[in-house]
Amino acid sequence: MTVLKINEDRLLRTAKALETVNPGASSPEHIRDMIRANIRPGENTYIATGGWMAFTWMDREQVTHVEVSVEAFSVLKFLEGEYAL
Numbered sequence: 001m002t003v004l005k006i007n008e009d010r011l012l013r014t015a016k017a018l019e020t021v022n023p024g025a026s027s028p029e030h031i032r033d034m035i036r037a038n039i040r041p042g043e044n045t046y047i048a049t050g051g052w053m054a055f056t057w058m059d060r061e062q063v064t065h066v067e068v069s070v071e072a073f074s075v076l077k078f079l080e081g082e083y084a085l
Contacts, residue, residue: 002041002058006032006066014052014068021070021078025050035066 011028018026025031035054038047041064046055051074056064 022051
């Protein structure tokens with residue numbers, strides 16, 4: 001049986017960064033819910049939405065690991081002033 005394991009440290013760091021570059025997408029709970037709704041254990045995939053992206057990789061024990069990071073598009077829009085503070 002495969003398991004979905006979200007890297008909580010990366011998720012929380014991503015949410016914290018999004019508080020600055022895209023506050024509307026900075027809820028850790030929302031990010032976690034979106035991951036669980038759109039990524040199934042056993043899949044090698046990625047999703048990108050709301051200023052963040054998540055991608056998966058599987059280890060030898062068939063655990064599907066999910067890594068989360070800020071999407072470059074959000075950083076670009078912040079630098080261009082679209083997501084001004």
